[in-house]
């Protein structure tokens with residue numbers, strides 16, 4: 001590295017730390033004092049800076065507002081016993097951000113801009129990483145088109161930002177999910193594998209409909225036949241049937257390549273737990289519920305790590321899952337992942353970046 005990045009720092013005149021209740025943190029409600037900003041113009045990322053979090057000026061003709069040329073990431077920093085900050089698999093998030101960006105004609109953010117931006121922001125807002133057990137600092141990098149232009153074409157200017165938000169212990173309550181067979185989140189050739197803003201806007205309507213019917217989340221099926229389980233709205237989804245872990249493959253471009261998903265699969269294989277990456281037919285899921293061979297179902301994602309599913313609605317029928325065994329795979333995997341993330345066990349896989 002022959003060129004070091006210059007990141008200008010402007011500190012907030014007053015911190016909001018004192019007025020923040022770290023014992024009652026809801027997801028995404030509180031943003032830390034500062035944010036990282038970089039601007040893409042004339043083919044280069046420039047004007048790198050950390051500045052106070054606050055409103056920004058945006059022209060009503062901004063292309064993102066109209067056409068949604070925008071991608072995002074989500075990762076977390078954890079505080080270990082020694083007070084060091086541990087970021088879980090941040091390199092994987094950096095690569096995925098650029099994969100999403102490529103699909104949306106957004107220029108790549110170089111690794112050092114991402115990493116040094118995040119490092120500087122965490123340095124300035126270090127005190128925002130909660131000390132309470134089970135809590136963490138959610139990190140939200142995102143890129144959006146910055147041209148003021150109403151024509152449809154890739155923007156020439158972009159803004160890359162990183163926000164952080166202290167978050168509490170996630171929703172430990174098991175969730176009820178509904179298998180969605182009318183609406184689609186993604187189709188082959190579409191944008192499902194990108195963390196692209198519009199994917200989430202399109203999911204709101206069917207998800208809200210399910211919530212009104214009493215379900216927490218959807219289990220999306222393939223957009224063409226609606227016969228195979230794909231994933232949930234912001235989580236990949238896994239099933240333990242007859243002692244085998246089953247989850248959809250990420251080869252069709254319709255499923256987000258979750259980093260938690262990947263970590264769970266790696267750990268399961270290390271544990272010698274049988275794994276099948278294949279599309280689970282809705283019919284097979286229903287039969288396994290009827291015959292009692294479905295042992296566990298759970299979502300995986302950065303926000304919850306593991307979200308247990310206790311009820312699945314299929315074609316209008318509610319199925320309750322059996323009680324988890326005392327040695328349930330999902331409990332073991334959650335504990336293993338938490339131990340790695342909070343630095344309670346050695347980082348044997350190079351998953352932890354220390355700050």
Ligand SMILES: *Cc1c(COP(=O)(O)O)cnc(C)c1O
Nearest residue numbers: 234235236256258259260301302
């Ligand atoms: C972010 C996301 C996931 C989970 O990815 P992680 O890297 O594990 O946080 C799964 N599905 C969708 C649709 C997502 O947006």
